[in-house]
Amino acid sequence: MSVVIEAKNLTxxxxxxxxxxxxxxxxxxxxxxxxxxxxxxxSGSGKSTLMHILALMDKQTDGELLINETNVGGYKSKQLxxxxxxxxxxxxxxxFLNPRETVLENVALPLKIAGIxxxxxxxxxxxxxxxxxxxxxxxxxxxxxxGGQKQRACIARAVVTDPQVVFxxxxxxNLDSTTGKQVEELLFNLNKNQGITLVIVTHDSELAAKCDxxxxxxxxxxxxx
Amino acid sequence: MKIFxxxxxxxxxxxxxxxxxxxxxxxxxxxxxxxxxxxxxxxxVTNFLNQEIGALGAEDVLMVWKNTDEPIPxxxxxxxxxRRYVENELPPAQISQSEMDEILNLDNVSExxxxxxxxxxxxxxxxxxxxxxxxxxxxxxxxxxxxxGEHINHQSENPEIVLSYEFVEVFGFSDADDAIGRExxxxxxxxxxxxxxxxxxxxxxxxxxxxxxxAGGGGAVGNAALIDEISAINMYGLPEEMxxxxxxxxxxxxxxxxxxxxxxxxxxxxxxxxxxxxQVIEIMGIVNAIxxxxxxxxxxxxxxxxxxxxxxxxxxxxERTREIGLMKALGLGKRKIFLIFCxxxxxxxxxxxxxxxxxxxxxxxxxxxxxxxxxxxxxPGFQLITFTLVSSLMVILIVMFIAFLAGTLPAKRASKxxxxxxxxxx
Ligand SMILES: Nc1ncnc2c1ncn2[C@@H]1O[C@H](COP(=O)(O)OP(=O)(O)OP(=O)(O)O)[C@@H](O)[C@H]1O
Ligand SMILES: [Mg+2]
Numbered sequence: 001m002s003v004v005i006e007a008k009n010l011t012x013x014x015x016x017x018x019x020x021x022x023x024x025x026x027x028x029x030x031x032x033x034x035x036x037x038x039x040x041x042x043s044g045s046g047k048s049t050l051m052h053i054l055a056l057m058d059k060q061t062d063g064e065l066l067i068n069e070t071n072v073g074g075y076k077s078k079q080l081x082x083x084x085x086x087x088x089x090x091x092x093x094x095x096f097l098n099p100r101e102t103v104l105e106n107v108a109l110p111l112k113i114a115g116i117x118x119x120x121x122x123x124x125x126x127x128x129x130x131x132x133x134x135x136x137x138x139x140x141x142x143x144x145x146x147g148g149q150k151q152r153a154c155i156a157r158a159v160v161t162d163p164q165v166v167f168x169x170x171x172x173x174n175l176d177s178t179t180g181k182q183v184e185e186l187l188f189n190l191n192k193n194q195g196i197t198l199v200i201v202t203h204d205s206e207l208a209a210k211c212d213x214x215x216x217x218x219x220x221x222x223x224x225x
Numbered sequence: 226m227k228i229f230x231x232x233x234x235x236x237x238x239x240x241x242x243x244x245x246x247x248x249x250x251x252x253x254x255x256x257x258x259x260x261x262x263x264x265x266x267x268x269x270v271t272n273f274l275n276q277e278i279g280a281l282g283a284e285d286v287l288m289v290w291k292n293t294d295e296p297i298p299x300x301x302x303x304x305x306x307x308r309r310y311v312e313n314e315l316p317p318a319q320i321s322q323s324e325m326d327e328i329l330n331l332d333n334v335s336e337x338x339x340x341x342x343x344x345x346x347x348x349x350x351x352x353x354x355x356x357x358x359x360x361x362x363x364x365x366x367x368x369x370x371x372x373x374g375e376h377i378n379h380q381s382e383n384p385e386i387v388l389s390y391e392f393v394e395v396f397g398f399s400d401a402d403d404a405i406g407r408e409x410x411x412x413x414x415x416x417x418x419x420x421x422x423x424x425x426x427x428x429x430x431x432x433x434x435x436x437x438x439x440a441g442g443g444g445a446v447g448n449a450a451l452i453d454e455i456s457a458i459n460m461y462g463l464p465e466e467m468x469x470x471x472x473x474x475x476x477x478x479x480x481x482x483x484x485x486x487x488x489x490x491x492x493x494x495x496x497x498x499x500x501x502x503x504q505v506i507e508i509m510g511i512v513n514a515i516x517x518x519x520x521x522x523x524x525x526x527x528x529x530x531x532x533x534x535x536x537x538x539x540x541x542x543x544e545r546t547r548e549i550g551l552m553k554a555l556g557l558g559k560r561k562i563f564l565i566f567c568x569x570x571x572x573x574x575x576x577x578x579x580x581x582x583x584x585x586x587x588x589x590x591x592x593x594x595x596x597x598x599x600x601x602x603x604x605p606g607f608q609l610i611t612f613t614l615v616s617s618l619m620v621i622l623i624v625m626f627i628a629f630l631a632g633t634l635p636a637k638r639a640s641k642x643x644x645x646x647x648x649x650x651x
Contacts (some may be wrong), residue, residue, distance in 0.1 A: 057554055058645055078558050085556025096551045096648065100241060112230045113557045 005031040010063035023049045025220040036198035038208035041217035089158030093170035095150045097142035104138040128156040148179030165197040235568035249537045253577020256527030261585035263519040269611035282368030287498040289474040320471045340473035341456040346412040363446035373401035374429035377448035384425035384451035390432045401430040415461040531631040538635035550647025563640040570632020578624035
């Protein structure tokens with residue numbers, strides 16, 4: 001199976017001289033197409049930092065990053081933006097739905113950013129909402145949804161562009177166990193039915209156990225995975 | 226993101242914090258209102274003057290007077306304090322008879338008319354009421370917009386006038402044609418208080434605006450014979466050197482293409498010459514000065530508005546940190562984020578400018594109406610405040626552009642925002 005994301009000897013350093021801090025310290029990661037991978041570890045171990053770098057939202061201090069077997073080290077920010085928009089979807093712990101816009105607009109946002117026409121964007125957003133069983137909430141404002149509904153809308157937003165990889169940082173962290181289960185199920189269905197690669201950052205060992213593989217990180221270093 | 230979506234996003238953002246947006250727009254509104262109104266005034270006056278200058282004719286006439294610091298009686302005072310009277314000395318700023326002959330002998334000069342200011346008490350025809358009227362000497366070849374008859378002839382020995390159309394009715398003539406050849410009588414006062422009567426023949430009926438060279442709307446212009454006769458009465462009993470004094474001449478040239486050369490000769494003779502057009506343009510100078518004052522006020526108001534825009538957008542960037550972070554995380558480029566905020570600023574500019582312009586148009590039309598009924602009632606066709614499509618668009622575009630520039634500061638901050646920091650939840 002092809003490798004979607006490969007990181008070689010990643011480091012991420014914060015601060016200078018006396019205050020220098022290695023958030024990541026020589027991390028190697030390989031994520032294959034269609035896998036579901038959990039990144040686990042204690043708080044402050046560097047999980048989010050790793051995910052941000054793998055997802056092109058942050059830049060490593062050292063090391064190489066290959067997306068679809070191409071080194072993106074020399075990419076300009078515009079190329080990185082486009083790659084992220086097209087190939088990656090995001091689900092955040094705190095949802096980040098725009099409360100003033102309708103759910104439909106929120107879900108259509110990545111398509112609009114991609115420069116797709118409003119009509120087409122809305123059409124595809126509606127289909128994505130249907131897939132998470134929220135089509136009747138399309139016209140509601142983001143604030144009108146419950147936590148579980150919000151996260152489902154976020155999943156719709158994450159997959160509306162047909163990405164290769166969906167990154168989820170503590171996707172169930174703000175949900176009760178029942179709604180959390182629903183969200184997990186949705187994510188794993190995407191993985192099974194559509195072959196979307198999942199990268200999930202989580203504290204939840206139960207959720208982590210459901211993934212094909214776990215990357216355990218401690219003090220910026222990989223313990224196993 | 227498509228430009229259209231950027232514009233929509235930016236415009237929607239405007240309506241989030243309605244009160245703040247409204248206040249910012251108000252400041253732009255005030256500045257634009259003042260500027261638009263002034264631009265309208267300037268266009269109105271310029272249009273009117275151009276129209277008038279075009280209609281004046283008399284392109285071949287030069288007004289001529291002495292180039293001297295000495296005061297012309299009745300035209301300003303001596304800055305050097307009281308002057309001692311010297312027996313038999315010519316009054317200052319006077320053009321002498323020999324100078325006048327010299328001018329008449331110039332190659333390009335066909336006619337020289339002494340330009341005297343006269344005053345008459347009233348005008349009447351036989352058995353009519355008496356009416357006030359301003360009377361001036363007619364400029365040769367001036368376009369009088371004659372409804373009937375012809376222009377006065379300065380060579381004629383007989384007193385002649387061209388009379389304003391308004392008098393046709395009050396004097397009981399059946400129409401303009403009927404007035405031609407009729408006799409009018411002016412009552413003229415001597416300095417000693419006695420009054421005399423001077424008769425003149427109506428040779429033309431005109432309809433022109435008040436702006437035309439002192440020939441007041443609703444007035445009359447006379448030929449040299451009439452004006453000389455009335456001037457003599459006005460000055461009856463005064464010292465001879467005052468009566469004969471010449472201060473202004475109207476000089477008619479043969480060939481207007483040689484006029485510049487003639488003017489140089491006149492300048493060398495120590496005389497100032499001015500065309501009718503230049504005199505009207507002088508009025509324009511005053512209008513421009515007033516305009517500059519109001520525009521300065523508007524510009525200051527706009528400056529204040531700019532700070533308002535910068536401030537508003539900084540707050541807006543602050544409030545929308547998370548949203549900006551999200552859009553960046555989802556792949557929106559720096560440049561487009563920058564554009565969203567700049568466009569938001571431009572929209573504030575647009576709304577402020579558009580409302581300011583509309584208000585200026587509304588107030589302008591009220592002013593025009595009031596003006597037409599009061600101080601401009603003698604000048605039909607003078608629309609004091611005029612808006613053209615081009616000027617209106619220019620005002621809006623310029624204000625939008627300035628607002629856009631003001632928006633670049635906060636927009637820069639937004640575009641530089643780091644998505645991870647922005648998305649961090651405190
Ligand atoms: N901008 C920054 N400047 C300095 N240190 C930072 C910065 N961002 C993160 N860190 C540090 O890097 C380390 C790893 O942070 P990271 O957010 O990746 O942890 P995490 O594993 O996601 O923790 P959590 O489970 O609490 O989300 C932490 O010790 C954090 O303090
Ligand atoms: Mg984290």
